[in-house]
Amino acid sequence: MSFGEDDGGSEVEIETVRGRNWPTVTQFSVFLENRVGQLLEVVRAFQGSKVKIVGLTISDSADCSIVRLILSHPEQGREILSLNKHAFAENELVAVELSASPNAIQELCTALLQAEINIHYAYPLVGNPRGRPAVAMHIDNAEQASRTLHDMGFEILCEADLSS
Template identity: 85%
Template structure:
């Protein structure tokens, strides 16, 4: 996409839909710290094509934050809304670990070289290509994806998680 087509100078602009690197949507669901809250959220996806492909829970005395990655985020968003679950969305980078023994260290090294902080990370339940995968909330998704890709890591997109 370019601006200034009426004789002005052209400026290349990339929109959010035209980004170069894939990401996955994470839903952060607010839960009261009561027995059965996790089960209630998990059951809300029963009978749909939406599967939980990654999750982690942050707990405190009064509440919990359930972080979910779903196989079909558009439908998952609808289900969470229809069931009146309070949630927010973030974009994460998901990468597969190669078969080498030092793959996690190599991943951290690639991000360190790019001066990118990992705020939190957790493994995915699914293995789209038969290898372990990690979802990461980081400073700069595009730069992180580029750095990891340059080091030989496979970057996953939402389509990889929906199979």
């Protein structure tokens, strides 16, 4: 967050879109023809780079597929996808580390329900450097969800956590 001064000389808190105060991770939605080998082509594009796929889900239809990826190094991943001429879009997701509790998913869903936050979709992350299970979620209000989950004791992950 940035701070400025008003006419009276007192500090005024100013929040900008780029200077938001909640962590997110970047999801790449890659659009593919529904043909054999298309997913392998995308996965191979990252071979030899430091970019690792830490989250993956696929939505399939008769004509096309959408592969949703969370990458360890999104800036380099964006460049690789562009250089390989893959059509993609980007979204910001909230990534949450789960506790060792056998009811961790239930606790997560309960916390979001209490805050009246809807989960549009979610999928697990693989290779969390801390060795704990984690989930990435596309939700209604990332800022409110992050605050709520943090207040309930959940660890919110950022992109730096995925690149360690």
